[in-house]
Amino acid sequence: MPFSLLPATSSNSFKPGVGISLPILGLTLGLAAATLPAQAVTYPVTPAQRATAEQVAQAGVPLSELASDAPDSYTVKPGDTLWDISKLFLKSPWRWPELWGMNRDEIRNPHLIYPGQLLVLIKVDGRARLALGRGVGDSGMATIKLSPRVRESATDANAIAAIPTQLIEPFLTDAVVFDSDELARAPRIVATPEGHVLVTRGDIAYARGDLSQATDYRLFRNATPLRDPTTHEILGYEAPYLGTAELIRPGGTLDAANGKSEIVPATLQIRTVKQEVGIGDRLSPVPQRSFTNYVPHAPSQPINGQVISLYGDAVRGGQNQVVSLNKGSKDGLERGHVLALWRDGRRVVDSTGEKAQEIKLPDERTGVLFVFQTYARVSYALIISVTDAVSAGDRFSEP
DSSP: OOEEEOOOOSTTOOOTTSSBOOOOSOOOOOBOOTTOOGGGOOOOOOHHHHHHHHHHHHHOEEGGGBOTTOOSEEEOOTTOOHHHHHHHHBSSTTOHHHHHHHTTTTOSOSSOOOTTOEEEEEEETTEEEEEESOEESOTTSSSEEEOOOOOBOSSSTTSOOSSOHHHHTTHHHHEEEESSOGGGGSOEEEEOSTTOSEEOTTOEEEEESOOOSOSEEEEEOOOEEEEOTTTOOEEEEEEEEEEEEEEEEOOEEEEOTTSOEEEEOEEEEEEEESSOEETTOEEEEOOOOOOBOOOOBOOSSOOEEEEEEESSSOSEEOTTOEEEESOOGGGTOOTTBEEEEEEOOOEEEEOSSSSOEEEEOOOEEEEEEEEEEEOSSOEEEEEEEESSOEETTOEEEOO
16 A cells, blocks of 8 residues: 655645654654754664664564554644653554654654654554554545644754653753762862851852863762672762852962962852752863754663662652663663663572472563663663662663
8 A cells, every 4th residue: 555745735834954854753852952953953863773664664564563552543742752652552662663664755854753743553464554644535545645744943842752851851960970080179169158158049159170161060069989789899970960150250369468379269159059059069061062862772782780879869769760870881871772670589488399498589570761871881761660669789681
């Protein structure tokens, strides 16, 4: 059964070269400044993903790959995420190349969809294809004409996110890991206005150190080491995020009346606070914010590791909490990797035989992790789903 796309007849018609996306269930989360032009945004597609898409595009997806209750159609709603929508159609929501391959010939940009779009699942001869738009005519027609409803926009702000944005966006600045204990040598707060033990938004603080790199700084409490749960090796240093400050007057030296030089610290103004700032807290330049793609996919190679800790003060975690992992970019982990979470099987005594014997129960899969930030030897992941509380030391692997 052939398929064709008719141009939209509204003022939002497709115009080549304009920052417009013919979206599908590709899984990408765009985080960018509101003024970022669409022409500056690129969407990397790996050769393996493209090969999968091309292969599937030739014949569609076997019905066995679909979720048991996959709907015939679905209209994207505000508040939807690509992860949740993908679960409606596929057994494994991170296997987005299969969904992309369903309409490979029809879709120019495999990453973005918008509220209001209609997703249509077409099943023919044991295969399935996903199309965008609205069916015209009855189901007995040889050709189904689809008219996509697309939007023309200077940014991708209206595209729905791969996962709930608000769950991870704070951690892109709040959760910071340094490969070495570099904060110990970073500029530091040395004084506060008279009578102030702690300072907050709008207050003045005084700092010493090399502040020539920038004018905007992040504030951190002294970093604590992240240790491998098994080897206890230090993999990185996690620094609690406090807020931001702006350099308003550089420091220097002053010639005193007695002919000696006096040290004059730099002056900063506290701009934002998550926690109150005090003497001894450290400063690090605010990194340049760049557009970040999150394309959920399984690791191409087997990987095994452990949860180091839950972010914050929690001892056990659940869905939508963030955990640190003892693997990073040097180990092959990437942003967007989807991982299976495992709980080690308990050791119990089998007393049903002639002689009591200790046995180990099978490991049980308890959830799914979504990696959203990687460092050299440590990563942060969001708990997407879980059936049991997550604790430090729990294992993860490829899904």
